[in-house]
Amino acid sequence: MQVIYIDEDxxxxxxxxxxxxxxxxEDVRVIVGKRGSVPEKEKDVSPDDEISFIDVDKTKNDLKKEIYLTLSEKTGKNLPWGDLTGIRPTRIAMNLLEEGKSEEEVFCYMKETYLVSDEKINLSIDIAKREKEVLKDIDYQNGYSLYIGIPFCPTTCLYCSFTSYPIGAFKGLVDDYIECLKKEIDYVAKDFADKTLDTVYIGGGTPTTLEPDQIKELIGYLRDKVDLSHVKEFTVESGRPDSITRQKLIAMKEMGVTRISVNPQTMSDATLRIIGRQHSVAQLIEAYNMAREEGFDNINMDIILGLPGEDASDVQHTIDEIIKLDPDDLTVHSLAIKRGSRLFEAIRERELRGELKTTMLESMKNTGEMMEIAKNGAKTLGLEPYYLYRQKNISGNFENTGYAREGKAGIYNILINEEVQSIVALGAGTVTKRVYGEGGRIERCDNVKDVKLYMEQIDEMIDRKRKLFA
Ligand code: SF4
Incomplete structure (x- = not known):
């Protein structure tokens, strides 16, 4: 374990x-305590642990730079994102470009201030320029975006950290849940009547766990109540192939959905079984082809690098299979390992039973080579990077990157990532964000995660939003 004592909070x-x-x-613990005076409650720190003492009497940037250089020398590692610990590196490039700085100035700033690698700086600048172009017609002040959460899934993936309940057990509640969403839609229709709705995103969970008539009921209600005539993009995450049917695709198409996701995560049946997704690669291909047949011309696919037991050859196989399918948009995630998640526990159990040839964490590693394979695959497909974000405990300390064909970039993805426009979120476990002016402060209000509580407290959920936007 790494134990770090800092002299100030x-x-x-x-x-x-x-x-x-x-x-x-390794486990990392940061403890406030003076050098040589280990606080009583931390006496469980073992003599075998590696202990560092840090004085925090510097500016944050200077301190991080100093720690980075010390650890880099000690471990012999250079991190692709330098000492940047925030989750949105493209915002730095975006803000500087908007201030009128040249690309060269942005490059120097990110290099000197955060020690970011040349490759990641160029990627950040490239994406920031593309984001600016995609968002050029979006009115941040008088527009808004709408998110609707459907918190049900066929089964729960082992790495899942979202609000997700198994549809089998919750089927009887879905109609009532939709009625609550309608109440929230009524609120939006009334209180945002003088605003322009730019994008709609139905996510989750897995929205395609709804039956075709429920999809029509929900989107039809939205269409009746809210002016969608300015909507530039209407996405429905149809992530799990085992939830997609032709009737649902037809219902979405009829209701004006313009963009969907059909997510493989990997093209290995063996890995799919390990991560608890109860669909096969063949089902994924069938669902994707069906979506094309029904006329969807903007289909996203998500993949995850660093899945348990997968190496570069598995990623190459996944990419080769995806290239054959030719999606319009590819999102490449690095696995974020959440301690206490079912994935973490499952891998440990399998390791204990001797079923995995490598150790637990070694079996879930994203590498520079895998990132390169994914990047080259996107290039072969003619897709360009258009947004990226990082997560805590992300495998290999890399990033998640969205690639898209020209004109097919997910506008909502950029908006939520760059936090430049208010997003009104409906449904259990969703978070509404109010953005006060360009570059201004952001305030949030949450809907409760528990579906039953959400339904019981629906009036309060709406009231919270009303107060946020008052
Ligand atoms: S499909 Fe997404 S939301 Fe559903 S269980 Fe898997 S990771 Fe969670």
Whole structure:
């Protein structure tokens, strides 16, 4: 374990993230306590643990730089994102470009201030320019986007950290849940009548766990109540192939959905079984082809690098199979390992039973080589990177990147990532964000995660939003 004592109660998060990036397989603890005076309650720190003492009497950037250089020398590692610990590196490039800085100035700033690698700086600038272009017609002040959460899935994936309940057990509640969403839609129709709705995103969960008539009921109600005539993109995540049927695709098409996701995560049946997705590669291909037959011309696919037991040859296989399908949009995730998640526990159990040839964490590693394979695959498909974000405990300390064909970039993805426009979110476990002016402050309000509580407290959920936008 890495134990870091800091002399003042500040920058813990950044210090923890930096140490974790250098020591991804170790526990990291940051404790406020003076050098040589270990607080009583921390006496469980073992003499075998590696202990560092840090004085935090510097600016945050200077401190992070100093820690980075020390750890880099000690471990012999250079991190692709340098000492950047935030989750949205493209915002730095975007803000500087908007201030009128040249690309060269942005490059120098990111290099000198955060020690970011040349490759990642160029990627950030490239994406920031593309984001600006995609968002050029979006009115941040008088427009808004709408998110609707459907928190049900066929089964729960082992790495899942979203609000998700098994549809089998919750089927009887879905109609009532939709009635609550309608109440929230009524609120939006009334209170946002003078605003322009730019994008709609129905996510989850898996929205295609709804039956065709429920899809029509929900979207039809939205169409009746809210002016969708300015909507530039209407996405429905149809992520799980085992939830997609032709009738549901027809219902979505009829209702004006313009973009869907059909997500493989991997093209290996063996890995799909390990991660608890109860569909096969063959089902994925069938669902994708069906969506094309029904006229969907903007289909996203998500994949995850660093899945248990997968190496570069598995990623190459996944990419080769995806190239054959030719999606319009490809989102490449690095697995984020959440301690306490079912994935973490399942891998440990399998390791204990001797079923995995490598150790637990070694079996879930994203690498530069895998990232390169995915990047080249996107290039072969003619897709360009258009948004990226990072997560805590992300495998290999890399990033998640969305690639898209020209004109097919997910506008909502950029908006939520760059936080430049208010997003009104409906449904259990969703978060509404109010953005006050360009570059301004952001305030949030949450809907409760528990579906039954959400339904019981629907009036309060609406009231919270009303107060946020008052
Ligand atoms: S499909 Fe997505 S939301 Fe549903 S269980 Fe899997 S990761 Fe979670």
């Amino acid at each position: 500040k920058y813990q998060y950044d210090i923890h993230s930096l140490f974790k990036a250098f020591y991804p397989e």
